[in-house]
Amino acid sequence: GENVEQHPSTLSVQEGDSAVIKCTYSDSASNYFPWYKQELGKRPQLIIDIRSNVGEKKDQRIAVTLNKTAKHFSLHITETQPEDSAVYFCAASMNNDMRFGAGTRLTVKP
Amino acid sequence: GAVVSQHPSWVICKSGTSVKIECRSLDFQATTMFWYRQFPKQSLMLMATSNEGSKATYEQGVEKDKFLINHASLTLSTLTVTSAHPEDSSFYICSARDKSVPYEQYFGPGTRLTVT
Numbered sequence: 082g083e084n085v086e087q088h089p090s091t092l093s094v095q096e097g098d099s100a101v102i103k104c105t106y107s108d109s110a111s112n113y114f115p116w117y118k119q120e121l122g123k124r125p126q127l128i129i130d131i132r133s134n135v136g137e138k139k140d141q142r143i144a145v146t147l148n149k150t151a152k153h154f155s156l157h158i159t160e161t162q163p164e165d166s167a168v169y170f171c172a173a174s175m176n177n178d179m180r181f182g183a184g185t186r187l188t189v190k191p
Numbered sequence: 192g193a194v195v196s197q198h199p200s201w202v203i204c205k206s207g208t209s210v211k212i213e214c215r216s217l218d219f220q221a222t223t224m225f226w227y228r229q230f231p232k233q234s235l236m237l238m239a240t241s242n243e244g245s246k247a248t249y250e251q252g253v254e255k256d257k258f259l260i261n262h263a264s265l266t267l268s269t270l271t272v273t274s275a276h277p278e279d280s281s282f283y284i285c286s287a288r289d290k291s292v293p294y295e296q297y298f299g300p301g302t303r304l305t306v307t
Contacts (some may be wrong), residue, residue: 115294123300181234181235
């Protein structure tokens with residue numbers, strides 16, 4: 082089955098700096114790669130996603146890149162703000178099977 | 192649109208009893224629903240996938256006789272934790288896929304189960 086690895090497990094940045102989280106996946110058949118933000122005790126919130134026919138997608142301060150050949154994808158957050166502090170999960174999906182990375186705890190220091 | 196609700200939001204039960212958690216898609220039809228378990232400071236672990244009108248598919252290591260899943264309609268799936276033990280205490284989250292929107296899953300708010 083699919084195996085998703087996510088790094089780093091924790092990330093601390095200064096407000097205004099950029100943050101990058103990286104994930105790799107094992108199943109080349111995976112074709113959908115969402116990123117979720119989860120605050121303590123709450124549901125994961127989809128923040129951006131990318132499909133396997135696209136290499137990069139951007140939404141304001143958030144961007145995701147996908148390298149199908151290398152089977153890795155990354156989340157980029159620019160101009161970070163304290164409210165970006167949360168746990169971020171990547172996931173890889175094919176049909177009904179979605180697997181999550183272990184998560185990255187992002188702390189943005191004011 | 193694409194709202195998923197869960198009930199209850201939290202529950203405390205005694206060891207040995209059973210607890211039922213409901214997951215509803217409020218404004219769309221969900222042919223497939225997923226049940227995840229999340230322990231503190233850990234990731235979401237898929238427990239099972241349920242398709243409306245058919246038996247759930249359980250992930251390896253998840254006891255189907257302990258975690259009973261029913262997906263009787265296009266808007267409702269239930270997870271029953273039978274003979275609950277303290278180690279079953281966790282955050283249970285469901286998600287649903289809109290049959291008209293491929294790929295994306297919509298998550299419920301989660302249910303925190305504490306078994307004493």
